[in-house]
Amino acid sequence: MAAPRHNLLMFKKLVVVAAGMFAFGYALVPMYKAICEFTGINILALGEREIPGSGNARAKAKNTQVDASRTITVEFDANARGPWKFKPAQSSMQVHPGEMMTVMYEFExxxxxxxxxxxxxxxxxxxxxxxxxxxxxFCFNQYTLAPGEKKQWPVVFVIDPKLAKDVTTITLSYTFFEVGSKTPAAPTAALGVSYKSGVGV
Structure with a gap:
């Protein structure tokens, strides 16, 4: 009779261990989120926001890795090669390293x-x-526009806080060209914005 009683006791112990492991695994997610929010280690687990014009439904937004002690001016330059109107919605913005930002570009x-x-x-x-x-x-893909069609597409970016301290201005420059035509060389971005709001040549 001792053997069945011993087996029953062992079974109960195993059930308790299994239940404890399940409970621990279930609690890991909120524990992980709480730790990340407290330490700021994982910037991707800290909330969401909509990105206007984005193909993604939602994108992670809040970032505690922002270096608020530095401000970098990001200038936006647009060049059209062909019959397009192509320009950024704004000419520049002030950005802290580590901060997620969005700028819209307009196409016609x-x-x-x-x-x-x-x-x-x-x-x-x-x-x-x-x-x-x-x-x-938008530079990751090719896009097709109907005659006279206008579109807006976003650029979502983060500047790595490891960027050299002496860099205070960055110019992001794009050349927009027709697929099937001769691929132009990458634009030579100059400090200072000179986007072309009319039809490119």
Whole structure:
């Protein structure tokens, strides 16, 4: 009779251990979030916001890794190669390293035919390229616009706090060109904004 009683006791212990492991695993998610919010280690677990014009429904937003002691001016430059109107919605913005930002670019096909196009980015100074992280960008894809069609697409970016301290201004420059035409060289971004709001040449 001792053996069945021993087996029953062992079974009860195993049930308790299994239940404890399940409860611990279930509690890990809120515990992890609480720890991340307290320490600021995981910037992707800290809330959401809508990104206007974004193809994604929602994107992570709040970031406690922001270096508020530094401010960088980001200038936006647009160049059209072909019959397009292409410009940023704003010429520049003030950004803290580590801060997630969004800028909208505006496009219009002024031809009387359907056209497909793509953009090539460039940065000034060049050393900023390795620290300018685009989370969403129209330059990743080709786009087709009907005659006279207008669109807005976002660029969502974060500047790495490891960017050299002496860099205080970054120019993000795009060249928008028709797919199937000769691919232009990457734009040479100059400090100072000179976007072309009319039809490019």
């Amino acid at each position: 096909n002024v031809q009387d035919r359907v056209m497909s196009a793509q953009a090539i980015p460039s940065y000034a100074p060049r050393q900023a390229a390795a620290h300018f992280n685009k989370l969403e960008c």
